Amino acid sequence: MDTQQQILHYVLRLGDNALISGHRLGEWCSNAPILEEDLALTNFALDYIGRAENLYQYAAKLENKGHDEDFFAYRRSERDFQNHLLTELPNNNFADTMARLWFLSLYEFYLYNELCSSHDETIAAIAQKSIKEIKYHLRHTKEWVLRLGDGTSESHYKMQKAINDYWMYTGELFEMDTIDHEMLNLGIGINPQNIYSLWLKDVKETLNEAQLQVPEDSYMQTGGKNGIHTEYLGFILADMQYLQRAYPDAKW
Amino acid sequence: MTEEIKDTQWPLWEVFIQSNPGLPYKHAGSVHGSDKEIAMQNARDTYTRRNEGTSIWIVPSNSIVASNPSDSDMFFEPSNDKIYRHPTFYVMPEGALNI
Numbered sequence: 649m650d651t652q653q654q655i656l657h658y659v660l661r662l663g664d665n666a667l668i669s670g671h672r673l674g675e676w677c678s679n680a681p682i683l684e685e686d687l688a689l690t691n692f693a694l695d696y697i698g699r700a701e702n703l704y705q706y707a708a709k710l711e712n713k714g715h716d717e718d719f720f721a722y723r724r725s726e727r728d729f730q731n732h733l734l735t736e737l738p739n740n741n742f743a744d745t746m747a748r749l750w751f752l753s754l755y756e757f758y759l760y761n762e763l764c765s766s767h768d769e770t771i772a773a774i775a776q777k778s779i780k781e782i783k784y785h786l787r788h789t790k791e792w793v794l795r796l797g798d799g800t801s802e803s804h805y806k807m808q809k810a811i812n813d814y815w816m817y818t819g820e821l822f823e824m825d826t827i828d829h830e831m832l833n834l835g836i837g838i839n840p841q842n843i844y845s846l847w848l849k850d851v852k853e854t855l856n857e858a859q860l861q862v863p864e865d866s867y868m869q870t871g872g873k874n875g876i877h878t879e880y881l882g883f884i885l886a887d888m889q890y891l892q893r894a895y896p897d898a899k900w
Numbered sequence: 901m902t903e904e905i906k907d908t909q910w911p912l913w914e915v916f917i918q919s920n921p922g923l924p925y926k927h928a929g930s931v932h933g934s935d936k937e938i939a940m941q942n943a944r945d946t947y948t949r950r951n952e953g954t955s956i957w958i959v960p961s962n963s964i965v966a967s968n969p970s971d972s973d974m975f976f977e978p979s980n981d982k983i984y985r986h987p988t989f990y991v992m993p994e995g996a997l998n999i
Contacts, residue, residue, distance in 0.1 A: 682909060684931050684942035691945055788941050795934065 651834070654827050655768065656710040657730065658837055660720065661827075661873065662771075663703030664731035667721055668881070669752065670696030671888055672739060681742055688788060692749070695781040702774045722892035726882050727875040734817040736872070736881045740810075743796050743803065747810035750789035754850055755821045756782045758843035767835035790854055797858025804859065811855065812863050819868025822847070912961040913939040915946070917953035925957050933958075 649657075673693035680686035704717035734752060739745045760782055763775035796807040822844040831837025855862050871877065891898060910932040916925035928947040933939025939958050948956065967975060979985065 682932060684933070684946060687949075688941065688945040691949060784944075791937055791941070795938070 649827075651830065652710060654830050655836060656707055657827050658831050659703050659707045659710060659771065661730045663700045663707060663720060664729045665735050666696045666703060667700035668729070668731040668884060669735040669749075670694070670700060671884055672735065672737075673745075673749070675739055676745070685742075689745075692781075692785055692788075695778075695785070699774065699778050699781070702777070706770045706774070718892065722889045726877055726885060729877065729881060729885075730873050730875055731881075732817070732820050733869055733872040733878055734814065734821065736878060736884060737814070737817065738880060741806060743792075743806040744810040744813070746789050746792040746796065747807060748814050749785065750793050750854075751814060751818055751821075751851075753782055753786040753789050754847055755818075755843070757786050758846050759838060759840075762838040762843070766837070771836060793854060793860075794858045797855070797860040807858070808860050811860055815863040815865075816867060816869050820870045820872060823870065823873060825873065910934045910938075913943065913958045914961050914964055915943040916957040916959070917947055918955040918957075919953055921954055925955070928952070930961060931958075 670693045673689050673696065676686065676689040677693075678686065680689055700721065701717050704720040707720055708715045708717060734748060737748060757779070760775045760779045763771055764779060766772040766775065793807060793811075796803040798804070799807075822840040824840055828837055828840060832839050852862050911934070912930050913933050913936075914930050915928045917928045918925045928943075931939060931942040931946050933942050936958065940956065943956050943958050947953070
């Protein structure tokens with residue numbers, strides 16, 4: 649794989665994480681516990697999908713095969729998607745979604761903060777736009793982790809369960825493979841292991857404040873970055889890609 | 901026989917948005933929020949998504965003191981026939997803009 653190909657993969661990974669996260673959050677539309685939260689979650693979904701669009705447009709340019717952003721969203725198969733497993737897991741209950749999104753937003757906060765000074769100008773520009781949205785996602789989800797963790801016995805139970813259930817999917821966020829190494833050397837990407845300690849420190853602080861236990865490290869799930877997914881991604885793609893698969897290039 | 905309809909939502913807050921620095925805050929509507937931080941975020945998500953504002957105030961709705969509609973005649977009608985309270989009887993100097 650040459651450098652251009654590696655940059656393409658790096659950009660696609662960022663885009664896939666944003667798209668799948670956005671699609672999941674969009675599923676809350678009309679289902680959130682309260683109207684205001686419905687708006688908040690669908691706003692977040694749109695932030696993510698907008699970010700995915702920007703990244704896929706850049707990917708299309710890097711790929712240089714005449715594809716557009718819709719190709720990457722609607723015409724690729726499960727194995728081509730390189731998003732983290734955490735982004736594709738089902739929404740379940742509100743505490744689950746908040747825990748998942750908080751883990752992700754905190755990771756993205758440190759990731760995109762560093763990408764703002766990427767040597768790749770397009771990635772840096774997208775990061776500078778995204779970081780403002782991510783800060784808000786982080787604020788909102790953290791407030792909910794605190795409130796549900798330190799709320800009633802039922803909300804505490806559900807939030808603790810959510811934190812425990814998703815913990816094994818957080819390891820993958822900080823994995824480093826050859827593409828990451830190469831991007832780091834070129835000053836385009838970041839070292840995910842450097843942001844792990846920052847992430848963990850914040851997680852511990854917030855969980856303590858929320859009267860929640862920090863889960864013990866055990867087996868960590870992995871695979872998403874290499875296209876090996878949970879059973880859930882196939883259902884997401886079936887839902888998301890149906891129209892473009894059935895009626896290629898449909899316009900309205 | 902009348903059954904009281906209970907509001908099952910969170911407490912209500914009134915939202916005021918300032919569209920530009922220096923301008924007055926205008927009432928935009930209301931939101932529910934379990935406390936002031938959540939209410940502030942809900943106000944942001946509900947009323948500033950289309951670039952409407954640069955600053956937000958929120959106030960618990962039950963802290964608003966409203967005039968009573970039955971006082972309207974005594975409060976507001978006496979000023980109806982006092983047009984001299986509007987500064988419309990002055991001649992503006994020519995060339996004076998923004999008055």
